[in-house]
Amino acid sequence: MAGRRGTLLGAALVLLSTVAFGGPSAQAATTSSAAAPLWFDGAAAAEVSVNGTRFTDGYGREVVLRGFNVSGETKLEENGGLPFASVADARASATALRSLTGGNAVRFLLSWAHAEPEPGKVDTAYLNAATEQMKAFLDAGLRVFPDFHQDLFSRHLFHKDSWYTGDGAPRWAVQAGGYPVESCGICFLWGQNITQNQAVKSATRDFWHNRVLNVGTPTGTVSVPVQDAFLDTAQKTMTHLARSLTAEQFAGVVGFNPYNEPFAGEYTQGQNSRTWERDLLWPFYEKFRARMDAAGWRDKPLYAEPNMFWNANLDLAKQPGGFLDAGTFGPRYVFNTHFYDQKAISNIFMWGKAADGQYATDFGTVRDRSSALSTAAIVSEFGHPMNGLTADKAPTVVKAMYQALDSRLPGASWWTSAARSGPVLSSTQWQWDIYSGRHREAMNGNPDKMLTEGDAWNDEDLSAVALDASGKAVLRQDARLIDRLYPGAVAGRTLAFGYEDRSRDGSSVLSWNRIPGSMPNTARLVGSGRYGVLVWRSEGATAAPTQLHLPNGFTASSTTVVSDLGTVTGPPEYTAQGRTADHPIASAAEPGATDARRLLLSAPAGADSAGTLHYALVADGTAAPTAELRAAAQRELTAWAAGAGFPVS
CATH class of the missing domain: 3.20.20.80 (Glycosidases)
Incomplete structure (x- = not known):
């Protein structure tokens, strides 16, 4: 417990030294697809490999x-x-x-x-x-x-x-199999053919047993093991x-x-x-x-x-x-x-x-x-x-x-x-x-x-x-x-993620993830809008940012982020030259997209050692919440993360 609190204390000191963004200058994020590619896009980001129980990209981020x-x-x-x-x-x-x-x-x-x-x-x-x-x-x-x-x-x-x-196998494989005329009997769903249609069952069995089929061709009969083909x-x-x-x-x-x-x-x-x-x-x-x-x-x-x-x-x-x-x-x-x-x-x-x-x-x-x-x-x-x-x-x-x-x-x-x-x-x-x-x-x-x-x-x-x-x-x-908020790439290991999409069933709003009463400022900041929470632990292996897809409606002017990295309403545009210490939270166009957007979260240079716990709440709720409300929600989320019992490693 002491080690965990020490890590969170370090993160808290980082956020206290971080500028909390907001105001008119932060509202002008562009949606142009002509922006220069960012340094962490391209082949290295596109590559995916398996690392333990995770997918990772060429920068080592969890994908x-x-x-x-x-x-x-x-x-x-x-x-x-x-x-x-x-x-x-x-x-x-x-x-x-x-x-x-x-x-x-x-x-x-x-x-x-x-x-x-x-x-x-x-x-x-x-x-x-x-x-x-x-x-x-x-x-x-x-x-x-x-x-x-x-x-x-x-x-x-x-x-x-x-x-x-x-659909699947070619005509020649079926003709050579000599299967019975197909019939599903009394079937109300097409999937019942899997267990009730003898032709389907026999042909499938033959594939797994690599049955040798004698296939007629214009030049004569050839023997073809069906799975090998x-x-x-x-x-x-x-x-x-x-x-x-x-x-x-x-x-x-x-x-x-x-x-x-x-x-x-x-x-x-x-x-x-x-x-x-x-x-x-x-x-x-x-x-x-x-x-x-x-x-x-x-x-x-x-x-x-x-x-x-x-x-x-x-x-x-x-x-x-x-x-x-x-x-x-x-x-x-x-x-x-x-x-x-x-x-x-x-x-x-x-x-x-x-x-x-x-x-x-x-x-x-x-x-x-x-x-x-x-x-x-x-x-x-x-x-x-x-x-x-x-x-x-x-x-x-x-x-x-x-x-x-x-x-x-x-x-x-x-x-x-x-x-x-x-x-x-x-x-x-x-x-x-x-x-x-x-x-x-x-x-x-x-x-x-x-x-x-x-x-x-x-x-x-x-x-x-x-x-x-x-x-x-x-x-x-x-x-x-x-169109959902989700963590496309995480610079570390994801510990928890939840998203309340407020989707509809007819005229009913489906709200299944409600912020507890012990966090009134966070609830007030979110209001009746959509929100997601990501908690991750840095592994200190990459300078590439954590990124989450921003759904349509999470606009430059209305998106609010409350994180240990800082707080912002209207994340500024991430520049092609890369992040600076003044921009730990930014947004950018999705690579290859015309108008899709993503949120980018970057720890200050030298401050993201392995084992550091991070969190970010992303909301499209209250329009232009005050800096005081964001700070109050930040204190609640920091206390919540410290007491949630996330593993140290």
Whole structure:
């Protein structure tokens, strides 16, 4: 306790010597995208590696990846398995994602069926087109991790009059498999095909067992081990990307997701989900890891998904898994999982709305597996339908998911238990599809089943974006929910983070994280506005600043920051020459963005030794609070941080 108080006393002396900014001169932060690049932007910042249970950038800062999946269009045929109809659309989508959400990462979907339309022959035209679309996101300042996506193994398993469809494997792999005519029986959700459709189950089983397929070609029959064919195509794809991207663009490619939502299909005698992960899934990832190394991706991690049922929130669906027998991952693998609330989607097991702390346990399990595996974690899919019987739950379900990504605590106990908040989880929401509601997809090639609504995919409708009547990208969900304050890069180790977005459920304001009555000045400063609190401990390893994305509405004139580093309303613009002792708190344009902003927090030179505790409250509430109110809130927050029980190291 004495050591902790000593550290806080040192921080307090620093803040007393720091200028508290405010007044007219601090209100003129520019939003121009033409500003000179800052010294800590570029390839070193874009690079991401795994350091223990954290992502870190080239400056050693702890990184949180936040963004979306791009995009469900890859599952469809109307654009040939590409996310976009054109590179221009890809650029417009990337710009909109940065501007409307402040996201810094995307999971970029690829199609095996289009990459390898004939066994052993890669379609370079498809790879060229996919690469050019990927560049649009990299050039917009977004990190990218590609995903060879599959759902229900392949669309070619499904006949033209089927109720459902799939994507993934090429036609030749399905034709050679000799699978039964697909049928799901009585299925109300497309996902039931996973466990009820014999064609899907058999084809999936064959993939994991690397069945040798006898494939007819114009020159005769060739024998093709199906998993080996996939691995060959993946290696060629990664080689193509490494050679086609510039060094700076390739720095922004932060790994590869080999296989979406893996499941066994069918277990062999005596096998269960845990042994299947151990004996078939993990060896597949080791093979893919070797292909990454051979393709020039040695320094980039593999995003390994466990059995998709390991963390289901329906007990009847839950199965053992999460790589219980894989030992520790180390820096070459990331623990990569999905989460959807099947109770809320079904409308059978959850009648009401999601509430404060709804998913604290589920996402706490993700953090626990990350810790046990000694690697970073990411939730690369989550969300809720925007249409249908349970669409009314979406505002609360998605809010509760973001809350659980930010902290393992409910809002009701965040202030009293912040030391147990845990790491902030990286995530990519499903999904970002600018064509939402505008598709023209012939389902399973059937011109009489032209799908135009929602995602044009098995009656799904989860896109957070769409185009309005003028062709402008607009959010379909509350901007306060989607465009969030989050710590994109932290110069040290994050100890706690919480954000109250004040998003809406209809006309109701959802306020789950209330400032305690023991901090009246802080509560007064925040008022009814949005606010977030970040607590971190310096590791003394970098001069690059801590940065948080500033949502739209956190304007130059209204944003207030109260920190051990100082206080300010209207953070001044960070200069291209770098910070000075007079500017520990500043703002700047997000790199690659047109109007998105970020907050930059820099400890005074020589004053940020390893072990120093820092905090920052960021609010868009009370307009122009007085210096006296900021100082009073600062005293409350300093006392709170000193008594919160944050670990010394």
